[in-house]
Amino acid sequence: MRIGILGTGTLATALAAAWTRAGHDIGIGGRSAERTQAAAKASGAQPRPLPEVAVGADAVLLCVHWEGVADILTAAGAPAGSLAGIPLVDPTNAVEHGVGVLRAEPGRATAQHIAALAPGAHVVKALHLFPSTQWTTPAPSPATVAMCGDDPRALEIVGSLVRDLGGVPAVVGGLDRARQLEEVAGFVIALAFAGVDPQSAIPAVPSSPPGGATAPST
Ligand SMILES: NC(=O)c1ccc[n+]([C@@H]2O[C@H](COP(=O)([O-])OP(=O)(O)OC[C@H]3O[C@@H](n4cnc5c(N)ncnc54)[C@H](OP(=O)(O)O)[C@@H]3O)[C@@H](O)[C@H]2O)c1
Secondary structure, eight states, rough: OEEEEOOOSHHHHHHHHHHHHHEEEEEEEOSOOHHHHHHHHHHEEEOOOOOTTTTTEEEEEOOOOGHHHHHHHTTTGGGTTTTTTSEEEEOOBOOOOTTBBBBBBBOOOOOHHHHHHHOOOOEOOSOOOSOOOGGSSSSSSOOEEEEEEEOOOHHHHHHHHHHHOOOOEEEEESSHHHHHHHHHHHHHHHHHHTOOGGGGGOOOOOOOOOSSSSSOOO
């Protein structure tokens, strides 16, 4: 696939490298030409100016700090429709670091905010829960990547990109569930900063088969 990456930081570079290794053609761009070159060199991706990142892409990853989301989407032409019809992966965490409180407006997911800034894009919330190192070092067991979105084809494409990272995709619902997934990141970050292993705070409950009628009781 052709994957466009908006952002040149730690997670953008890690995912660019992993998807390059999986055989995809990655174009990467950020607001700094110098950092774009460095991220491309480190990951094997092609450096691209922001207006060209989404051109011809099968999927686009939006991978910047929350404060930069509107700026980079604008520079990539998203408000004018450059991402229309394209799966747009959103791994951003608008979380108060160390506290875990979401900085997005109450009741609305950042993924929904992003969808409003990128008309026609098929936003998929995914890849926001695991640190970048999950995708750069061999994991002892595959990570389940909880994700949500409204477009079935976009979920399929992003699911296959998750599998290319060694993860297992798990769709929890439409974009109206994104706020819940984002709150989970806040929960995980808050516990990690409190010195607690977040996994130890999650009960082991039996899973029901897909479509099964019985929900586990907690
Ligand atoms: N790192 C992880 O393990 C991880 C895991 C899950 C989710 N995430 C999420 O992924 C996103 C990127 O995190 P990161 O750790 O890769 O951050 P990072 O290494 O600090 O990189 C941040 C990126 O955001 C860009 N940026 C910041 N403000 C901007 C603005 N106003 N306009 C345009 N670009 C701007 C930076 O550009 P400059 O270099 O030009 O400043 C850089 O490309 C965040 O939303 C984070 O919550 C990260």
